[in-house]
Amino acid sequence: MVAQGFTVDLNKPLVFQVGHLGESYQEWVHQPIVSKEGPRFFGSDFWEFLTRTEWWVIPIVWLPVVCWFVSKSIVMGHTLPQIALTVVTGIGVWTLLEYTLHRFLFHIKTKSYWGNTIHYLLHGCHHKHPMDGLRLVFPPAATAVLCLPFYNFFKLISTPSTAPALFGGGLLGYVMYDVTHYYLHHGQPTSEVPKNLKKYHLNHHFRIQNKGFGITSSLWDKVFGTLPTSMPAEKSR
Numbered sequence: 001m002v003a004q005g006f007t008v009d010l011n012k013p014l015v016f017q018v019g020h021l022g023e024s025y026q027e028w029v030h031q032p033i034v035s036k037e038g039p040r041f042f043g044s045d046f047w048e049f050l051t052r053t054e055w056w057v058i059p060i061v062w063l064p065v066v067c068w069f070v071s072k073s074i075v076m077g078h079t080l081p082q083i084a085l086t087v088v089t090g091i092g093v094w095t096l097l098e099y100t101l102h103r104f105l106f107h108i109k110t111k112s113y114w115g116n117t118i119h120y121l122l123h124g125c126h127h128k129h130p131m132d133g134l135r136l137v138f139p140p141a142a143t144a145v146l147c148l149p150f151y152n153f154f155k156l157i158s159t160p161s162t163a164p165a166l167f168g169g170g171l172l173g174y175v176m177y178d179v180t181h182y183y184l185h186h187g188q189p190t191s192e193v194p195k196n197l198k199k200y201h202l203n204h205h206f207r208i209q210n211k212g213f214g215i216t217s218s219l220w221d222k223v224f225g226t227l228p229t230s231m232p233a234e235k236s237r
């Protein structure tokens with residue numbers, strides 16, 4: 001198509017332009033523009049509105065849903081220690097999902113028009129404008145759609161009465177992930193652990209984009225060998 005020599009006009013809506021970059025999309029999307037001012041996505045005000053999400057919308061929308069799912073398992077007769085263990089397990093399952101989604105789906109290599117367009121909406125936009133605070137957390141409407149297959153997945157790996165609490169834990173893990181991710185970009189951590197996490201994630205954005213996929217921890221990067229090697233040798237853990 002128009003691939004060769006196509007230039008994106010940053011002053012025009014981006015979403016239907018990036019597909020034309022073809023093979024050079026990957027290179028373009030990994031050259032970050034560090035401004036708090038985000039780009040326009042769509043020409044239509046309605047669609048544009050749907051692409052903007054404040055970070056605090058995430059806990060407000062999803063924590064009640066977490067409570068609802070957890071209470072379902074309580075009503076079905078589980079004791080509180082059982083519930084607590086199930087929720088913690090759900091959070092653990094989420095951390096693996098977080099790593100897997102980020103590494104294999106969000107960083108899938110695309111070059112076709114629609115491949116690039118969908119990748120841009122999913123994760124590319126965050127790498128192009130990492131400081132755009134309204135395009136950082138996941139829009140609840142999109143999360144709601146993804147909840148369905150994931151609930152079925154959680155049902156598959158558990159029993160009918162534990163599935164709701166397990167899923168609730170997974171969803172709680174997601175909320176913690178999205179809020180943490182926002183904090184790592186826009187917060188100014190002073191204590192050791194969040195400071196290192198911030199450094200770890202900014203390293204994924206600005207130095208080695210095919211390493212360091214964990215956001216809330218580097219656990220799965222260690223397990224699957226995607227720990228960035230040239231991290232400054234800090235921390236005395």
Ligand SMILES: [Zn+2]
Pocket residue numbers: 102106107123127204
């Ligand atoms: Zn990424």
Ligand SMILES: [Zn+2]
Pocket residue numbers: 030106107127209
């Ligand atoms: Zn990327």
Ligand SMILES: [Zn+2]
Pocket residue numbers: 126130181185201205
């Ligand atoms: Zn990020």
